[in-house]
Amino acid sequence: MVFSMYIRSFLFILIAALIVDPASRLAHGQKAPGRQGTFALTNARIVPVTSEPIDNGTLLIRADTIAGVGSSVDVPADAEVIDASGMTIYPGLFDSGTRLGLVEVGSLDETRDFSEIGDLTPEMRALTAVNPNSVNIPVTRVSGVTTVITAPTGGLFPGTAALIDLHGYTPTQMHQGRVELVVLEFPSTGRQGRWDRRSTEEIEKAADKAMEKLNEMWDEAELYVRIDSARQAEGRELEDVEYVPAMQALAPVLRGEMPLLVRANKAADIRAALEWAAERDVIDRMVLSGVAEGWRVAEAIADADVPVLAGPVLAVPTRDSDRYDKPYRNAALLQDAGVQVALRTGDAENVRNLPFHAGFAAAYGMTRENALRAVTIEPARIFGVDDRLGSIEVGKQANLFVTDGDPFETKTTVHHLFIQGYRIPIESRHTKLYGEFLNRTPGVSE
Amino acid sequence: MMSPTSTLSRALLGVLFLLVAASATATAQSDRLRGDASDDWLITGATVITVTGETLSDTDILVRDGTIADIGTGLSAPSGVETYDAAGMYVMPGIIDAHSHIAISSVNEATAPVTAEVGVGDVLDPYDINLYRALAGGVTTSHVMHGSANVIGGRNETIKHRYGHTDPAELRMEGAARTIKFALGENPTRVHGEGNNVVPRTRMGVERVIRDALTKARRYAAAKEAYENGDAAAPPEHSEQMEVLAGVLSGDVLVQCHSYRADEILMLIRVFDDFGVENYTFHHVNEGFKVAPELAKHNAGASVFSDWWAYKFEVYYSTAYNAAILTENGVTTSINSDSPELNRHLYHEAAKAQKYGGLTDRQALSLITINPARQLGIDDRVGSIDVGKDADLVVFDAHPLSVYAVAQRTYVDGVVRFDRENDPDDMRLRLDPEASVEDAFDWSSTGTRHGRCLQDVGRYGHGGTTFWQSGH
Numbered sequence: 001m002v003f004s005m006y007i008r009s010f011l012f013i014l015i016a017a018l019i020v021d022p023a024s025r026l027a028h029g030q031k032a033p034g035r036q037g038t039f040a041l042t043n044a045r046i047v048p049v050t051s052e053p054i055d056n057g058t059l060l061i062r063a064d065t066i067a068g069v070g071s072s073v074d075v076p077a078d079a080e081v082i083d084a085s086g087m088t089i090y091p092g093l094f095d096s097g098t099r100l101g102l103v104e105v106g107s108l109d110e111t112r113d114f115s116e117i118g119d120l121t122p123e124m125r126a127l128t129a130v131n132p133n134s135v136n137i138p139v140t141r142v143s144g145v146t147t148v149i150t151a152p153t154g155g156l157f158p159g160t161a162a163l164i165d166l167h168g169y170t171p172t173q174m175h176q177g178r179v180e181l182v183v184l185e186f187p188s189t190g191r192q193g194r195w196d197r198r199s200t201e202e203i204e205k206a207a208d209k210a211m212e213k214l215n216e217m218w219d220e221a222e223l224y225v226r227i228d229s230a231r232q233a234e235g236r237e238l239e240d241v242e243y244v245p246a247m248q249a250l251a252p253v254l255r256g257e258m259p260l261l262v263r264a265n266k267a268a269d270i271r272a273a274l275e276w277a278a279e280r281d282v283i284d285r286m287v288l289s290g291v292a293e294g295w296r297v298a299e300a301i302a303d304a305d306v307p308v309l310a311g312p313v314l315a316v317p318t319r320d321s322d323r324y325d326k327p328y329r330n331a332a333l334l335q336d337a338g339v340q341v342a343l344r345t346g347d348a349e350n351v352r353n354l355p356f357h358a359g360f361a362a363a364y365g366m367t368r369e370n371a372l373r374a375v376t377i378e379p380a381r382i383f384g385v386d387d388r389l390g391s392i393e394v395g396k397q398a399n400l401f402v403t404d405g406d407p408f409e410t411k412t413t414v415h416h417l418f419i420q421g422y423r424i425p426i427e428s429r430h431t432k433l434y435g436e437f438l439n440r441t442p443g444v445s446e
Numbered sequence: 447m448m449s450p451t452s453t454l455s456r457a458l459l460g461v462l463f464l465l466v467a468a469s470a471t472a473t474a475q476s477d478r479l480r481g482d483a484s485d486d487w488l489i490t491g492a493t494v495i496t497v498t499g500e501t502l503s504d505t506d507i508l509v510r511d512g513t514i515a516d517i518g519t520g521l522s523a524p525s526g527v528e529t530y531d532a533a534g535m536y537v538m539p540g541i542i543d544a545h546s547h548i549a550i551s552s553v554n555e556a557t558a559p560v561t562a563e564v565g566v567g568d569v570l571d572p573y574d575i576n577l578y579r580a581l582a583g584g585v586t587t588s589h590v591m592h593g594s595a596n597v598i599g600g601r602n603e604t605i606k607h608r609y610g611h612t613d614p615a616e617l618r619m620e621g622a623a624r625t626i627k628f629a630l631g632e633n634p635t636r637v638h639g640e641g642n643n644v645v646p647r648t649r650m651g652v653e654r655v656i657r658d659a660l661t662k663a664r665r666y667a668a669a670k671e672a673y674e675n676g677d678a679a680a681p682p683e684h685s686e687q688m689e690v691l692a693g694v695l696s697g698d699v700l701v702q703c704h705s706y707r708a709d710e711i712l713m714l715i716r717v718f719d720d721f722g723v724e725n726y727t728f729h730h731v732n733e734g735f736k737v738a739p740e741l742a743k744h745n746a747g748a749s750v751f752s753d754w755w756a757y758k759f760e761v762y763y764s765t766a767y768n769a770a771i772l773t774e775n776g777v778t779t780s781i782n783s784d785s786p787e788l789n790r791h792l793y794h795e796a797a798k799a800q801k802y803g804g805l806t807d808r809q810a811l812s813l814i815t816i817n818p819a820r821q822l823g824i825d826d827r828v829g830s831i832d833v834g835k836d837a838d839l840v841v842f843d844a845h846p847l848s849v850y851a852v853a854q855r856t857y858v859d860g861v862v863r864f865d866r867e868n869d870p871d872d873m874r875l876r877l878d879p880e881a882s883v884e885d886a887f888d889w890s891s892t893g894t895r896h897g898r899c900l901q902d903v904g905r906y907g908h909g910g911t912t913f914w915q916s917g918h
């Protein structure tokens with residue numbers, strides 16, 4: 001009985017999907033394609049984030065842009081109307097630190113494109129290796145995550161991270177606001193995991209050595225920029241300076257044209273990173289990432305006015321002596337100290353859990369409003385794209401999703417999704433396997 | 447060179463520090479050890495989620511001698527029994543993690559494809575802080591398992607989170623069914639085939655290893671029986687490995703099998719059919735949903751992740767709807783952690799089966815309570831709130847399937863082993879006298895995932911952390 005009810009309700013959903021969205025009628029081998037148009041989402045609760053929620057409002061989308069928001073928006077005759085009664089519209093969520101698109105299957109080296117050979121490779125670009133057709137992308141976006149930082153890892157300077165939308169067939173189509181950040185893995189004095197059996201002295205020695213390397217590299221970069229600036233002043237060709245790709249990659253940071261994303265987790269390392277950045281005069285373009293022990297040095301981060309990309313929230317404490325809930329509370333404690341906070345999962349195939357990282361932050365001390373900001377408008381501001389993203393406002397890009405409840409609550413379902421104005425089917429490998437196998441035919445045979 | 451005076455003053459400082467530390471620890475430790483903690487309680491006014499029965503509003507639970515003595519309204523506390531006012535709170539049965547590697551000092555005896563003779567019960571570590579951290583997420587029972595390096599690994603141990611005891615034996619759940627770890631697929635073929643150049647290198651080889659071992663065990667048991675019946679002059683030479691495997695054949699030792707792909711799941715079902723082995727559970731079993739009708743028909747259990755996938759190739763074609771599909775097909779299903787991070791929020795993992803597949807509250811909570819209890823053969827003791835069962839209870843400030851729920855108290859056998867309001871921040875049971883500065887872990891390289899399924903294996907050809915990260 002229960003089964004047949006399920007079959008019926010499933011068929012109903014399937015048929016409804018076919019009627020409502022003709023695009024899903026087309027077979028697709030990689031990911032469900034979206035389509036642009038004029039859409040009116042009516043009778044919805046709208047949470048713009050940057051202003052008060054609107055009850056029973058209408059949101060109008062034309063091409064890639066939000067064309068109208070409010071309780072008295074006229075619905076144009078050509079608009080496709082989506083009745084969103086009882087539902088809420090939120091701006092698309094940002095994950096401020098992932099490897100999405102840079103790895104397909106975690107254990108297979110052939111599919112791991114986030115770590116090049118060498119410790120000093122800032123010229124490697126995440127944007128080059130992002131696979132727009134990764135199976136992980138649809139799996140992620142159907143949970144309301146529309147925009148992510150995807151970043152290389154490892155060594156000291158593993159490359160540049162990029163801000164991408166989870167829609168598009170080329171990295172360029174996905175790239176948002178041309179945002180790229182040079183990643184610096186700040187020398188760590190922390191133990192890298194339970195398997196890391198080095199003595200405390202060995203760990204410190206390795207960190208000192210890395211620090212030397214970093215300073216040498218940066219000295220060279222400063223020299224390179226001076227030489228290159230002189231070249232420019234004299235109107236000479238780029239070919240007149242030695243070809244050093246790593247230096248060319250760091251130059252925009254030194255010139256203040258590109259942010260520096262500094263990953264540090266242990267309190268002492270965060271402090272050292274702040275001091276280093278101040279000495280090197282790049283603290284104004286620095287963004288901290290990870291910051292597991294940020295709560296220990298929250299005042300110092302706040303004083304330096306450096307924004308942080310905090311997370312994962314769902315993590316274990318860094319020290320056995322720490323209170324069990326410190327990872328859940330870290331982001332809230334940073335906010336309380338006055339630090340600008342965005343959240344990150346640090347994940348790849350399960351970036352879809354970003355809403356739950358925000359939910360746990362909210363369960364353990366952050367207000368729900370601030371948790372929502374930490375995955376919408378705050379990262380948009382940190383990355384300098386708040387003119388286009390991070391909230392629901394007329395003129396902004398239509399990155400948004402429609403739910404039947406609180407966006408962080410576990411059982412909440414996303415019913416509609418738009419990225420760059422494209423209406424995207426709520427479909428992924430996971431939903432398709434559900435459809436195929438809930439009531440497998442043939443069933444058990446004898 | 448250090449001057450004699452400075453050495454002396456350093457030594458004095460050191461002694462002073464130790465004295466201060468020792469006195470501070472002595473006071474705090476009495477709390478942490480919970481030496482004189484009561485196992486009699488009256489918990490009042492809560493919403494009681496029994497899981498197997500109805501959810502009761504504004505209800506009291508009386509706990510006597512660590513057992514649930516009464517459930518009802520308007521219960522009064524017998525003299526000497528303390529009352530915990532849980533008005534507005536939700537009480538559910540202590541959570542059971544069917545797959546864990548915490549509180550043991552070794553995980554894998556990765557020296558041969560069959561190592562049934564070893565058991566993780568011999569290496570229990572009562573000081574592991576992960577026991578406490580899991581309590582803070584409502585976990586009261588963990589099935590602590592051998593790793594997945596070997597086709598037939600060692601015996602597992604079902605433990606209660608009696609954090610505070612320093613005797614490893616106190617962790618054991620006395621009377622729990624004996625269980626053993628099996629493992630199929632990539633891990634044993636990589637460790638033994640690729641790593642040591644011995645069978646198995648393929649899923650074909652995995653089947654042979656199991657059939658050969660069980661056949662030997664059947665002969666061993668027969669020879670032993672013949673001797674006991676007087677049909678043979680001498681017993682077979684004692685083999686601990688054969689004793690354990692004979693227990694698998696007789697049903698005394700329940701198989702808990704690491705698995706992923708549909709084909710290998712069907713393989714083990716066929717093998718067990720041939721050998722008459724029943725009452726087994728597949729773990730991880732990411733492709734279980736593809737053979738759910740077969741699992742249901744053979745009464746095989748499934749213990750899954752809520753949503754982990756794509757960390758290795760054999761989980762690439764999987765779905766977060768696994769738990770729901772299995773449940774709807776009538777398979778006894780649980781959600782486990784395999785991780786000291788994930789085990790802190792199994793209630794949240796269970797709720798994901800509502801997002802992915804729309805399970806009811808009762809179905810979802812069964813995934814982390816009565817269903818794992820059934821799979822581990824301990825459902826007469828734990829897994830639901832019933833009179834006569836162990837008083838393993840967790841009190842949440844909101845419905846436990848909500849992301850906003852925060853555990854307030856966790857009782858194990860009636861003893862409060864986690865108390866959000868009153869516990870000190872530092873809950874370690876001992877300090878390392880050798881360590882001048884406590885280690886801080888920088889988890890950035892491993893992310894949130896700390897699987898230990900392949901711990902102690904070494905790092906065959908996969909350089910450094912890669913192997914670890916994907917080691918489920």
